[in-house]
Amino acid sequence: AQSVSQHNHHVILSEAASLELGCNYSYGGTVNLFWYVQYPGQHLQLLLKYFSGDPLVKGIKGFEAEFIKSKFSFNLRKPSVQWSDTAEYFCAGANNAGNMLTFGGGTRLMVKP
Amino acid sequence: ETGVTQTPRHLVMGMTNKKSLKCEQHLGHNAMYWYKQSAKKPLELMFVYSLEERVENNSVPSRFSPECPNSSHLFLHLHTLQPEDSALYLCASSQGTSGRVTDTQYFGPGTRLTVL
Numbered sequence: 001a002q003s004v005s006q007h008n009h010h011v012i013l014s015e016a017a018s019l020e021l022g023c024n025y026s027y028g029g030t031v032n033l034f035w036y037v038q039y040p041g042q043h044l045q046l047l048l049k050y051f052s053g054d055p056l057v058k059g060i061k062g063f064e065a066e067f068i069k070s071k072f073s074f075n076l077r078k079p080s081v082q083w084s085d086t087a088e089y090f091c092a093g094a095n096n097a098g099n100m101l102t103f104g105g106g107t108r109l110m111v112k113p
Numbered sequence: 114e115t116g117v118t119q120t121p122r123h124l125v126m127g128m129t130n131k132k133s134l135k136c137e138q139h140l141g142h143n144a145m146y147w148y149k150q151s152a153k154k155p156l157e158l159m160f161v162y163s164l165e166e167r168v169e170n171n172s173v174p175s176r177f178s179p180e181c182p183n184s185s186h187l188f189l190h191l192h193t194l195q196p197e198d199s200a201l202y203l204c205a206s207s208q209g210t211s212g213r214v215t216d217t218q219y220f221g222p223g224t225r226l227t228v229l
Contacts, residue, residue, distance in 0.1 A: 098216075105155045
């Protein structure tokens with residue numbers, strides 16, 4: 001069965017610190033990976049996605065993620081976080097048929113000003 | 114503002130009640146989705162509709178009954194729910210006609226459901 005796991009449930013950083021949120025997946029075959037973000041009081045929205053090609057994917061607001069097939073990982077990174085990055089981040093994976101989407105449990109990030 | 118609205122935003126119902134959740138998308142999309150977000154559990158995909166036809170039903174109990182009368186509206190009819198069904202129910206839409214979950218989805222704010 002496919003699964004997506006996020007290592008950290010809660011992360012607290014100071015502004016300007018670097019961010020890396022872990023995501024591991026367990027899938028057979030081709031995998032499509034996503035990071036979604038939910039800012040306080042706002043709707044869930046897509047940050048970035050990986051389907052194929054360059055394993056380093058750039059998303060909105062300075063975020064990027066790297067697909068490392070050998071590690072079954074798709075970690076989210078940002079070199080310097082801002083207070084406005086405070087949010088909950090969700091990693092998700094879909095099978096190639098596009099009929100199954102599995103979310104990780106989410107990571108709550110708090111950035112202290 | 115994502116263009117996907119959900120009503121009501123909060124709902125409290127007894128186990129014998131029948132209620133419906135409504136989702137409306139103003140984006141001209143062709144596919145719509147229902148998700149369940151329970152406390153301490155990952156977001157779960159429940160139903161997928163594409164061009165008003167159900168594409169996927171991920172083993173959801175029959176006490177949840179979706180309805181998609183047109184590509185802009187999606188309902189989730191609820192009856193004889195259990196307290197463990199209390200959760201945030203999210204609706205999403207996407208542009209593609211295939212209902213593939215890999216299409217970029219736009220989410221609504223959710224309905225917070227409490228079953229007593």
